[in-house]
Amino acid sequence: MIDPTVPTVGVGPHPEPWPDDDRLDPALLAGGDRRNVVDRYRYWRLEAIVADLDDSRSRLHVAIQNWEHDFNIGSIVRTANAFNVAGVHIVGRRRWNRRGAMVTDRYLHVHHHADEAELLDWLRERGVTPVGVDNLPGSVPLETAQLPADCCLVFGSEGPGLTDSMVAGCDALVAITQTGSTRSMNAGAAAAIAMYHWRLQHPPVAAGMVGVADVE
Structure with a gap:
């Protein structure tokens, strides 16, 4: 009933x-x-x-390092669906926490890569530029960065962030400027901001592609 x-x-x-x-x-x-x-x-x-x-599909790709079964991965995947990205890449452990994705991964092309080198080779072969998102030395403010159209935003696990090997393989590093007391923000929130920043620089071209996202 x-x-x-x-x-x-x-x-x-x-x-x-x-x-x-x-x-x-x-x-x-x-x-x-x-x-x-x-x-x-x-x-x-x-x-x-x-x-x-x-x-x-947009030309944006999103990659997530999966070393700790991070629950944020599902949230990032759900946001990736909202921006209709070209592909989502899980690096490391094949199994990932899908709960936060709310089955949106079914509408995406999800790729698995055993390690950093495998992901970076995949991107290079297709002319996609890897851009790491982490507040590390050498990072430039996201709000002033010009992101490539054919770009893969790369995110680390919550806490440890990007591995040294991934940082070395990225063409650029960007960070979200913060003015509060904590060192970093939630990985899922950071991913949403970064994807939105890319979209502002590379808006949809075809008529009818721009929509208003539902928030739950």
């Missing part, structure tokens, strides 16, 4: 007759679509959504 005091998400069953569209999922049409997707993708099959997103 549905509790009327609990807010419902999404939409219920689609009225019949159903639209003749092979992008639509019969099970969702019949039972309703409660996923956290924009209205455009209501009732769409997962594969159809991914294919449509592929037509408007």
Whole structure:
């Protein structure tokens, strides 16, 4: 029995007759679509959504070092989905904490790399510039940095940050200027700021690509 005091998400069953569209999922049409997707993708099959997103992927990549099963990885992946990045790269342990991703990884192209060298080789082969995000000596303020269009923002694990090998392999290092008392901010928050900064410099070109993100 549905509790009327609990807010419902999404939409219920689609009225019949159903639209003749092979992008639509019969099970969702019949039972309703409660996923956290924009209205455009209501009732769409997962594969159809991914294919449509592929037509408007940004040129941005995001890489995350996964040495400590960091719960922030899921949050970063969810933000990466919001910016429709070209790819998410998990470096280190293959298994990562997906809880914060809220299944948004299903709509992304997620790559695994055993170590720093494997990621950096992958990026170089495709002309993607690795840019480390960490408040280390030699970092330049993110707010004054011009990020490449074909860029991979690289984030370390919460706490230890980027490894020395990753720092050595990045073409540049940027840091978010802070004026408070703590040395660093949450990795998930830092990633969101960095992705947004890239987007300000490289806005979507195609009509209809700019949208307002839902906040939960």
